[in-house]
Amino acid sequence: MNADEAVFDETSESTLDLEFSIRPTTNQSFENALAAARTGDRLSIADGIELITTGTDSSGIDTARKRKVLEIADRRRAERVGDAVTFVANLNNNVTTACNTGCLFCNFKDSSQQFESNSDADHGGFTKTPAVSRETVAAAVDRGISEVTSVSGLHPAFALNAEHREILTNHDNPARQVNYKPPEKYTVDPGTYVQQLRAMSVDDVHLHSITPEEAHHARRGTNWSYEDIYTELRKAGLDSAPGTAAEILVDEVREVICPGKMSSAEWEAAIEGAVNAGLDVTATIMYGHVENAAHQITHLNRVRELQDRTGGITEFVPLSFIHQNTPLYERGVVSGGASDAEDELMIAVSRLFLDNIDNIQSSWVKFGDEKALKLLNCGANDFMGTILSEEITTRAGGTHGEFRSVADYVEMISAIGRTPVERSTDYTRRHELTPDARIHGPTLGPRADGTPLLGSDDNGLTAPGIVADD
Ligand code: SF4
Structure with a gap:
């Protein structure tokens, strides 16, 4: 032709x-x-x-x-x-939406100033104390989850630990010099990263948290290495780090979409530090905004080289840019996101190019069920996680966030002729599910016994919500 x-x-x-x-x-x-x-x-x-x-x-x-x-x-x-389609029974417990980094693709963050005690702004965001985080995680562990995913805004009151807080406080002008304000300035104190991780570390639940950008925030104002940071966090309960905040690992693109963020080289240094500290990591790409195909493949090449060096990347997650409600869209820099064909090709070329990463994820949060299922026939083999959340379990308010039950997974994956398999975060523990079983629940969490996550009422509970790109 x-x-x-x-x-x-x-x-x-x-x-x-x-x-x-x-x-x-x-x-x-x-x-x-x-x-x-x-x-x-x-x-x-x-x-x-x-x-x-x-x-x-x-x-x-x-x-x-x-x-x-x-x-x-x-x-x-x-x-x-093979033919297995894997998923993880997980909880999303993001600690805070307060952030002042100002990424132009983000619809998640709320300006951190609005969280200060003297602000009367009705921002709609949240910050959780370590005690609230623990309560939320403990309830989800009881329900059977095996993983907690926690990705948060870069709250100015966050510090790695008490020593870090002291270093930040000792600057002449901490707010300007190191983006730090004391917790007393805020309505809710998020504690330190170490306190939050200790709080979320319930039984043997797998703690998947602290992106490279959060690690960067946790070392600001110091010369501590990323390995030092991740080692300290590992001691507090961290098991693996999400490789989000990668966006496109080409600085000329980052300068347009997230000028306040770390450079591509620094993102790689953070991932290497996490692996050197003994943690598994994931890697991502956020595409479909201002970048071109050469940027996308340069990004894949950097991830492939990083995996050659570290061997620590357990999965690659292509994240299609959701343009609605983002400054990039509102300011007319982009007119939309990737097309269906571009999404399909991104998954397929990720599979072909990344010859050293086994697992390619199809994210139903980014693509929706129908397209995400189709992408499982374009090279993807992982179907993300249940993304239980506090909002789901309490049914509070009008927005339930996102959730897929184990029964949803079994039904969707079986419908495309593949085998549904619950996995642990690192893919080493697996449980194949039988489509004709009467009930479907998680089995790999520290307190999981095959009971559905929400008891008898979790079949088909789905509702739109907003999740962080970062
Ligand atoms: S992407 Fe992350 S760092 Fe950037 S504004 Fe949003 S929450 Fe903040």
Whole structure:
């Protein structure tokens, strides 16, 4: 088929034409890149660009070429990890939405000033004390979860521990110099990172927390290494670190979407520090905003090199940018997010390019159920987690947040002819579920016994909510 006859899928377009130095041009052909993918050769950056664009010889996504890329990726998934679709029984316990970093893609943070005791702003955000975190986690552990995921805003009152708080306090102007304000200034004291982790560490529940950006916040004003930080946090109960805050690991993109955040090199240093401290990590990409295909593949290449060096990345999570209610969209920098075809190709090329990471996740929070299920046939093998939350368990207020029961998982995964498997965070413990069993509940948590997470009423409970991109 020549370009004139080709059918093209919809692609996304940035509203503003940003002048980037890295551009998606190659000397490679799509056919050669496809041949390399088919034989399982390690793909070059040029191969990756050709595959994810379905060829730089024409604009738009060629549907027939896309189909070939997806088929090869699905086959590679089957060869590498088989037909199981895994998920984890987890709780989201984010500690605070207070943050003053101002990332332009974020709809999660609330300006931290609004959390101060003298503010009468009705911000709708929250901060939890360590005691409240413990209560929330203990109740979820009772229900059977095996993992707590905790990702929070960079609250100015947060410090790593008492010693760090003293160092921050001793600056002449802590707010300006090290983004620190004492807890007494706020309506609710979040405690220290160490106090929060100790509080959430209930029985043997797996604690998945402290992104590279949070670790950066936990060492501000010091020369402590990331390994020091993560070692201290590990002693407080941390088991693994989420590799979010990666966004696109190319600084010219970060300068547009999150100028207040750490650099790409520093993100990598934090991940290496976490692995050196003995923790597992994950890695992510947040795509579909201002970046181009060359940025996306450069990012995948950095993650692949990081995994060659560390071997500590247990899964890769492509996060499609949700544009609504973000400054990037409201200011007209972008006109939307990735198209369906772009999402499919991101999953497929992640599977093909990252030849040293076993697990590629399809996130139902980002894609919705229907598309997320489809992406399990484009190279993905993991279907995220139940994302139980306090709001779900108490049924408080009008918004329940997001939740998928174990029964939902069994039904959805069986419907596409795959095998539902509950997993531990590190994928080493697995429990295959039988679709025709009468009830479905988690079995891998410290107090799990196969009872549904919410008792008899958790089938089909789903509602929209907002989760952090970070
Ligand atoms: S992405 Fe994270 S660091 Fe950035 S504004 Fe949102 S909560 Fe703060």
